[in-house]
Amino acid sequence: MSPHAPPSLADIEAAAARIAPLVVRTPLISNPMLDAACGGRAFVKAECLQRHGSFKLRGATNKIAALAPEQRARGVLAFSSGNHAIATAAAARHFGVSAVIVMPADAPAIKRDRATSFGAEIVAYDRLTEDREAIGHAIAKARGLSLVKPFDDPFVIAGQGTIGLEIAADLDAVDLVLVCTSGGGLVSGIATAVQARRPAAQVYAVEPEGHDDLARSLAAGVRVKNAPGVRSICDALMVEQPGALTFEIMRARLAGSLVVADEAVRAAMRFAMAELKLVLEPGGAIALAALLSGAVDARGKTVVVIASGGNVDLETYRALIGA
Amino acid sequence: MSPHAPPSLADIEAAAARIAPLVVRTPLISNPMLDAACGGRAFVKAECLQRHGSFKLRGATNKIAALAPEQRARGVLAFSSGNHAIATAAAARHFGVSAVIVMPADAPAIKRDRATSFGAEIVAYDRLTEDREAIGHAIAKARGLSLVKPFDDPFVIAGQGTIGLEIAADLDAVDLVLVCTSGGGLVSGIATAVQARRPAAQVYAVEPEGHDDLARSLAAGVRVKNAPGVRSICDALMVEQPGALTFEIMRARLAGSLVVADEAVRAAMRFAMAELKLVLEPGGAIALAALLSGAVDARGKTVVVIASGGNVDLETYRALIGA
Numbered sequence: 001m002s003p004h005a006p007p008s009l010a011d012i013e014a015a016a017a018r019i020a021p022l023v024v025r026t027p028l029i030s031n032p033m034l035d036a037a038c039g040g041r042a043f044v045k046a047e048c049l050q051r052h053g054s055f056k057l058r059g060a061t062n063k064i065a066a067l068a069p070e071q072r073a074r075g076v077l078a079f080s081s082g083n084h085a086i087a088t089a090a091a092a093r094h095f096g097v098s099a100v101i102v103m104p105a106d107a108p109a110i111k112r113d114r115a116t117s118f119g120a121e122i123v124a125y126d127r128l129t130e131d132r133e134a135i136g137h138a139i140a141k142a143r144g145l146s147l148v149k150p151f152d153d154p155f156v157i158a159g160q161g162t163i164g165l166e167i168a169a170d171l172d173a174v175d176l177v178l179v180c181t182s183g184g185g186l187v188s189g190i191a192t193a194v195q196a197r198r199p200a201a202q203v204y205a206v207e208p209e210g211h212d213d214l215a216r217s218l219a220a221g222v223r224v225k226n227a228p229g230v231r232s233i234c235d236a237l238m239v240e241q242p243g244a245l246t247f248e249i250m251r252a253r254l255a256g257s258l259v260v261a262d263e264a265v266r267a268a269m270r271f272a273m274a275e276l277k278l279v280l281e282p283g284g285a286i287a288l289a290a291l292l293s294g295a296v297d298a299r300g301k302t303v304v305v306i307a308s309g310g311n312v313d314l315e316t317y318r319a320l321i322g323a
Numbered sequence: 324m325s326p327h328a329p330p331s332l333a334d335i336e337a338a339a340a341r342i343a344p345l346v347v348r349t350p351l352i353s354n355p356m357l358d359a360a361c362g363g364r365a366f367v368k369a370e371c372l373q374r375h376g377s378f379k380l381r382g383a384t385n386k387i388a389a390l391a392p393e394q395r396a397r398g399v400l401a402f403s404s405g406n407h408a409i410a411t412a413a414a415a416r417h418f419g420v421s422a423v424i425v426m427p428a429d430a431p432a433i434k435r436d437r438a439t440s441f442g443a444e445i446v447a448y449d450r451l452t453e454d455r456e457a458i459g460h461a462i463a464k465a466r467g468l469s470l471v472k473p474f475d476d477p478f479v480i481a482g483q484g485t486i487g488l489e490i491a492a493d494l495d496a497v498d499l500v501l502v503c504t505s506g507g508g509l510v511s512g513i514a515t516a517v518q519a520r521r522p523a524a525q526v527y528a529v530e531p532e533g534h535d536d537l538a539r540s541l542a543a544g545v546r547v548k549n550a551p552g553v554r555s556i557c558d559a560l561m562v563e564q565p566g567a568l569t570f571e572i573m574r575a576r577l578a579g580s581l582v583v584a585d586e587a588v589r590a591a592m593r594f595a596m597a598e599l600k601l602v603l604e605p606g607g608a609i610a611l612a613a614l615l616s617g618a619v620d621a622r623g624k625t626v627v628v629i630a631s632g633g634n635v636d637l638e639t640y641r642a643l644i645g646a
Contacts, residue, residue: 032413049600051353273602278602279596279600280600314597
């Protein structure tokens with residue numbers, strides 16, 4: 001697989017075989033209240049039940065599993081303060097590969113502790129004055145480490161795409177798939193896999209208001225950036241702009257990008273708690289929010305929403321689901 | 324099947340075939356933190372992901388599905404303020420059977436609304452001055468309705484026992500199964516199915532402190548009652564004493580009954596939220612609480628805990644998971 005070419009269906013099938021020993025095949029959950037709310041036949045792909053609480057384990061595992069023995073021997077590096085950091089640390093531990101995680105000094109202690117519990121070396125940086133990519137690339141170069149990028153890598157995209165294979169295996173017909181999107185690795189992989197198996201399926205990205213770089217990039221035909229400083233409760237979905245490779249895939253495959261307000265995300269988190277009995281983090285609930293808020297017309301259709309993760313600390317969760 | 328004889332494995336297999344169209348085959352969820360916490364290989368049977376949020380749909384569906392056509396034509400009656408009421412109403416709707424639910428006048432509006440949304444007729448009674456069983460039996464007799472008992476019925480026990488078939492199908496080896504217990508229908512059914520397929524498995528009931536009628540009944544060799552007025556956060560697990568039929572099964576099959584304090588249940592609810600990403604009601608978390616609090620030694624063993632339900636309203640949930 002070229003590092004700059006989109007993964008094929010065969011690449012995603014190879015990823016599925018590679019990651020199977022470490023990754024949970026997550027359930028597709030149906031719910032009568034959800035069907036009633038959207039007027040269609042809805043399924044929630046519960047990646048919050050994935051090991052370590054998010055889909056990120058799939059991509060990181062596929063990337064590390066595909067490294068050559070000499071690359072594995074030197075180790076890997078990732079920069080992330082969140083789910084990708086934990087996933088990379090956990091996957092590296094599984095393969096006996098050393099991992100360096102470049103993380104902001106003010107990252108939540110629970111995420112730092114989780115990464116170190118898998119034996120990762122943490123390199124802290126000052127979020128306000130230092131550039132994590134510059135630090136990460138310098139360390140990777142000096143120590144010969146392989147970079148595990150969060151999204152713009154065909155192996156990472158192929159790993160996330162295994163979710164699409166599972167959806168197609170579980171459902172004979174799929175009309176709509178709604179996928180939370182930040183850099184675009186998840187939606188790129190899922191769209192590639194689902195459309196290979198279910199060509200009629202329409203795949204939509206879903207983004208938070210103020211971080212709608214993809215919607216605007218699709219309209220402009222070139223990648224555009226978000227305005228700096230805009231807040232959203234979807235902390236996992238804040239990226240400057242789409243990836244170069246993922247944008248190429250998303251332009252070719254997506255039906256569009258739906259933009260959802262924070263209040264709809266909170267309502268979806270409450271619905272997930274009360275009806276689905278699933279704990280979702282804000283970014284993990286945004287595709288459900290798009291469905292429940294009517295951002296897309298699902299009446300009479302079979303629709304899959306990706307519930308991408310559930311990593312939210314207890315006090316934040318209590319505050320977010322409050323009335 | 325005699326109304327007074329324990330269900331056999333064949334009865335439970337027949338139940339599985341009968342309820343399949345309505346009931347979700349729930350996932351067995353594993354989690355690295357849970358394995359680390361108990362020192363064994365642990366699986367959570369997530370019945371909170373069952374339709375309508377609890378295992379109760381299995382037993383109610385099997386009971387109604389097995390009624391003769393003339394019984395179905397007359398209708399069914401259940402008395403319950405909780406999960407069994409909703410399950411009976413939903414199962415009755417599925418089969419086109421009319422349902423009467425005898426419910427306390429002060430039952431939570433959400434539960435009453437849920438039951439009426441399935442077309443059930445609600446008969447309210449005063450919890451302090453009236454006897455629901457007397458009211459229920461009188462109505463059932465006058466109108467020729469079939470009673471859907473919450474636990475002490477072989478069809479209900481067989482329906483709940485389908486969970487045991489699913490566990491045995493998913494796991495080649497099972498050492499321990501921990502099951503929340505009130506009247507005993509769930510644990511009786513699961514023990515019958517699991518021990519038929521995995522004879523070495525030990526099955527434990529788990530009860531809340533102050534409602535340990537089963538532990539004391541097993542010690543005494545006869546059914547004894549709980550002292551009146553003792554409170555527990557496990558609102559779904561408060562019964563006066565074990566059922567007559569279920570006690571017979573439990574005496575023969577259980578390794579014992581573990582008694583767990585409310586504080587351990589709250590800790591298990593928090594663990595389920597933070598690590599498993601599952602919303603559990605207190606009674607649904609008590610088997611997990613037994614495992615996490617060390618009420619049984621699971622080191623080196625394969626252990627299944629039943630997460631029986633997730634029906635807790637949002638404000639109660641927020642309060643219970645608070646520090």
